[in-house]
Amino acid sequence: MPELDRRTVIAGLPAAAMLAASTPAPARPTGTPVFGAETFTLPNGLTAAVIPMRRAPVVAHMVWYRVGGADEPPGLSGMAHFLEHMMFKGTTTLGPGEFSRRVAREGGRDNAFTGHDYTGYFQQVAADRLELVMRMEADRMANLALDARETESERLVILEERRQVIDNVPTRRFRERLATLLYLNHPYGRPIIGWEHEIRAIPREALLKFHERFYGPGNAILVVQGDVTTEQVRRLAEATYGQAPPSPRVERVRPQEPPAEGERRLVLPDPRVREPQMARLFLAPSARAEPDESDALQVLAHILGSGPTSRLWRALVDPGLAASASASYGGDTVDATEFGLHANPRPGVEPARIEEAVGEVIARLLDEGVTDAEVAQAIRQMTAGAAFARDSLMGGARTIGATLAVDLPLDHVEQWPARIATVTPTRVVEAARAVLRRDAAVTGWLMPGERRA
Incomplete structure (x- = not known):
């Protein structure tokens, strides 16, 4: 977030x-x-x-x-x-x-x-x-x-x-x-x-x-x-x-989400928007709640939407349906977070066609699974930049600080590369089935048009 x-x-x-x-x-x-x-x-x-x-x-x-x-x-x-x-x-x-x-x-x-x-x-x-x-x-x-x-x-x-x-x-x-x-x-x-x-x-x-x-x-x-x-x-x-005098650790007491039921939709028109944008969001567990599933969701997001080799890109951008397509997941939160799918249609492509194509990508993944090669490639790409992360003066401080601030252990960062390398295709598909439920999704469209009064 x-x-x-x-x-x-x-x-x-x-x-x-x-x-x-x-x-x-x-x-x-x-x-x-x-x-x-x-x-x-x-x-x-x-x-x-x-x-x-x-x-x-x-x-x-x-x-x-x-x-x-x-x-x-x-x-x-x-x-x-x-x-x-x-x-x-x-x-x-x-x-x-x-x-x-x-x-x-x-x-x-x-x-x-x-x-x-x-x-x-x-x-x-x-x-x-x-x-x-x-x-x-x-x-x-x-x-x-x-x-x-x-x-x-x-x-x-x-x-x-x-x-x-x-x-x-x-x-x-x-x-x-x-x-x-x-x-x-x-x-x-x-x-x-x-x-x-x-x-x-x-x-x-x-x-x-x-x-x-x-x-x-x-x-x-x-x-x-x-x-x-x-x-x-x-x-x-x-x-x-x-x-400073000693002070207590403040326990976080927050209202929690009920089980997600029923698809929710938003269409937001805005005269400043030139081309439509789509987002489909799913409630997903945080790394605090489900560390193994969170690791698998990171790999899933990479396979689905990490650029020209990803599944969403090949299904939407390569055929000319969309100008861009991506997926996102951020599990370093105290409570349940979001898994997102995003697309920007090309001019003349109807929103329904984009939603249909996104649905087909997810259905195929849930039906056929992901391959060993896809997971191995995702892990290589996700873990390729550690040397650069070490070279950044603020990178380590921000990552370590954010991790500790949401009550994750230090090893969540320090052992991340070794841990993410253990993710398997089976775990990725299990995480996808648990999270990517169309009957509990939020689908939004930002559209050209006049704002309603």
Whole structure:
């Protein structure tokens, strides 16, 4: 699921680690860790992960809070994202905007993002400036100042952000409305940025309570990647974050989805749309709930929709029915997630023909299965980029942080290549049969045309 950045919308996290793996491995292998992260926990409850990378004297510093849009009270959607904005508006020692200005003066950069399951803050700075950003981040963890005027001013900024990145972007309006159909009861159906009328209603006092409840060290994860050692980070963490009083880990209690029954459909016309777009979504288990099935669904998504050699591409794009076709699955969530099929018809091709072709691809896969060669190729392609993942200063920090923030174990990332190599054709088809149920799908079309009043 996408994240909402305070400056832009981010499509998703970097893929988990990718190592070359051309042959299946034993059932539960122990391979070389992808990032080699080391972890420790401070007495006040803060979890920390360190990824040494000594190629250049720079570091990526991240703090993740186990709270996102799905943890907000009913009727106050957008609160997690609103608080993310307010974290830049000053503390008892720093004035509004001073955090980012100080990072910039040191030659660094900073930003933040909000997802359904977490909120994250990061800086990239020279290694000898790590203590500075840790001290400032620890300061706003404990001493956030929510000035009333700043709060109301930022509310207007967020409302304008919603207009810019959601209301004025047809594909994002489409995705927002589809989510409300896929999730009948779960808060994943609410937009991360919030509904406009609820953003207007969020009280300053509720933001303060939200910060007090969720922004303690026991609910936070520190991730540092770069030119450091674990002992260096531990020492700095104890001197900064370690000064905050202990806080409990906040348990997530969320409404869950009832069994999916009955196909749901959406047709959303928009005069700014030139060509139709189709999305068919299915509710799918997360890696937390069904780790083996989640691995198989990753391979299934690759076989179905990973480019010119995929089944959807060959069935829709090669014959000229569609300009593009793809599949998606993101299992690194706290609760049930989505498996998606997507297509953009070529001019003159009727939506019914696209749906028929997509249905034929799925029916054939369920009837005939997938081949050993398809699975082996998918595994090779999925795991081919691990060396590049290791070279990215932010890639490891983002992947490790997101994994820990949704309560997956560190090995979910570190052993991913060896684990994904154990997926078999049988497991892929079993996962497809469990998830790709047309009688429980959400099918949406974004169409050219006038918006209804």
